[in-house]
Amino acid sequence: MEIQDIYQIAIRYAAEKHAVLNQTLPDSIIPYAVHLSNVAMEILVAASHTKNFNTEFAIQVALLHDVLEDTTVTAEELSTEFGIEVTAGVEALTKNTSLPKDEQIIDSLQRLKTSVSEVRAVKLADRITNLQKPPLSWTNEKKLNYLDEAELILKELRGTNEYLEKRLELKIEEYSRYVTDSKY
């Protein structure tokens, strides 16, 4: 199967699962699938700059990265549709919500560190696409936390993908303009 066909199958599946729950981008009517497509786009561009990169695998993980965390899809269902490797990748990107909120990112990064580089690349791509102009409803504190978290992701996932790390550095710098804090 060509990568374009793999892309279409994965985005249709994920888009539908998020759409039945009426999920949109924050403070917007734009369907959630736009976020998924943005992450996949980052992965496709990064793939063209990266040696030994499994693009077919990474693109599926990118498009499906939020279905376990945000929709009713179970790991078993996902595995039936997309296989165990893709499912393991998505699971590594899924927060353990039974933990206290401030421990979730640490736990998630620990699990990502033992994942293949394509899965870690999706985490970088996810944060890159999310560091656009913040929603108007976000407080300065929330933006600051988000920025700190982005720096933690960059630090902990160093050595994953040079191209995406550079992109994330740039996005962190740009995003700091929306935040009021002496540190930035």
Ligand code: NI
């Ligand atoms: Ni995401």
